[in-house]
Amino acid sequence: MTxxxxxxxxxxxxxxxxxxxFSRGVTVYGCDRDGCDITDPASVESLVAQHLPAVIVxxxxxxxxxxxxxxxxxxxxxxxxxxxxxxxxAARHGAALLHISTDYVFDGAKPGPYLESDPVKPxxxxxxxxxxxxxxxRAALERHxxxxxxxxxxxxxxxxxxxxxxxxxxRSELKVVADQLGCPTPARAIALALATxxxxxxADRDAAAYGTFHFVGTPPITWHGFAEAIFAIAARHGxxxxxxxxxxxxxxxxxxxxxxxxxxxxAALEARYAIQPPDWRAELERVVEAVLGGLVA
Numbered sequence: 354m355t356x357x358x359x360x361x362x363x364x365x366x367x368x369x370x371x372x373x374x375f376s377r378g379v380t381v382y383g384c385d386r387d388g389c390d391i392t393d394p395a396s397v398e399s400l401v402a403q404h405l406p407a408v409i410v411x412x413x414x415x416x417x418x419x420x421x422x423x424x425x426x427x428x429x430x431x432x433x434x435x436x437x438x439x440x441x442x443a444a445r446h447g448a449a450l451l452h453i454s455t456d457y458v459f460d461g462a463k464p465g466p467y468l469e470s471d472p473v474k475p476x477x478x479x480x481x482x483x484x485x486x487x488x489x490x491r492a493a494l495e496r497h498x499x500x501x502x503x504x505x506x507x508x509x510x511x512x513x514x515x516x517x518x519x520x521x522x523x524r525s526e527l528k529v530v531a532d533q534l535g536c537p538t539p540a541r542a543i544a545l546a547l548a549t550x551x552x553x554x555x556a557d558r559d560a561a562a563y564g565t566f567h568f569v570g571t572p573p574i575t576w577h578g579f580a581e582a583i584f585a586i587a588a589r590h591g592x593x594x595x596x597x598x599x600x601x602x603x604x605x606x607x608x609x610x611x612x613x614x615x616x617x618x619x620a621a622l623e624a625r626y627a628i629q630p631p632d633w634r635a636e637l638e639r640v641v642e643a644v645l646g647g648l649v650a
Contacts, residue, residue: 357551358406358448359383360391360439361413365510366453369544370412376552382406386413391435394442401442407558408551409443410451411436414483418457421478422608432482437489440497449496449554449561451547456503456535456569458484461612468618469501469565477609487565496558498550499565500543500622503615504579506633507540508643513576517583518644521595531577531599535615536569539636543568546628553626562625567617570633575599582634586641 357375361367362383371383382404390396391413401409415421415431436452443450457480458473475481490497506512520527546568554561574582577599588594602611619630 355380355382355404355406356408356555357381358401358404358409360389360409360411361385364412364414365505365507365512365540366543366547367412368509369507369541370410370547372544374541374544374548376548379552379555391438392430394438397438397442401446401448405446406448408449408451408554409439410547410551411439412453414453416479418477418479418611419608421482425478425482428478428482429485432479433485433489436486437493440490440493443496444494449498449558449563450490450494451498451500451551452486452490453543453547454487454499454501454565455480455483456501456615456617457612458487458501459612459615461533461614463614466616466618467567467614469567469621476612479609496554496561496563498563500547500550501565501567501617502538502543503569503617504535504537505540505543506537506637506640508640509540513537513579514583514637514640515644517580518587518592518641521584521587521593524595525593526596526598527580528598528600528605529577529580530602530605531575532601533611533613533615534573534575536571536573536617536630537579537633537637538568538570539631539633539640541636542570542631546622546626549628550626566622566625567619568622568628569617569619569630571630572632573616582637583641586638587645590642590645592645
């Protein structure tokens with residue numbers, strides 16, 4: 354038997370989960386798409402039956418926001434059907450499920466931070482597919498935690514930080530959207546939050562808090578401000594620091610619409626699990642140093 358089963362272990366958060374996020378003595382098994390196709394119920398059943406985990410962490414997702422507009426079937430297969438399969442199998446085997454969702458379930462029209470109880474209204478296929486995954490989990494499994502997060506960045510995988518550093522090495526000037534507000538969230542912090550929740554469930558399943566929670570970094574910032582923070586660190590390491598021009602969303606059309614306000618309130622998670630929102634600026638230093646040093650893929 355395994356304490357924790359991590360699905361999607363090669364992604365941004367999955368890598369961090371497998372890299373010492375859990376306490377010593379907790380047994381963890383990780384697999385990616387080669388080890389389990391979450392869109393295939395039989396594949397999920399086989400994996401869970403083999404390891405009999407107490408907690409399943411789903412870190413697998415389709416996250417190509419713009420590409421999803423032309424790949425809706427694929428996005429829904431991974432973001433809706435995959436979580437549904439995991440939840441149904443977890444229910445049959447008595448396991449709890451932790452699942453990562455997104456700020457994109459909201460339309461961004463609210464002037465303040467979003468609460469877990471606020472109505473969802475996704476603007477695009479990606480957000481709709483993630484919302485559908487949430488609905489399927491709630492319908493299939495009582496013991497679940499859906500952790501909505503936003504603007505994820507880290508040492509592994511593709512993200513905004515890596516894109517900016519690559520473009521900054523190629524161009525002397527960049528244009529970045531300045532009218533979308535959100536909360537950059539370190540993948541490492543998400544992994545540690547999930548580990549805390551999972552270990553609380555392991556300690557006492559009945560006393561754990563289940564449901565939907567928000568977890569994002571602090572303080573809120575625009576994409577333009579985030580880019581400037583990235584290049585300020587890069588400059589201290591002797592790397593090019595391009596001029597970053599602030600533009601509006603209308604000046605940078607994309608296939609998928611994005612919420613103007615992606616700020617999420619983390620008060621519920623703080624109250625139920627004593628997990629504090631991370632200051633993304635400290636982790637950004639480490640991530641930029643790692644990327645510039647060629648220490649990550």
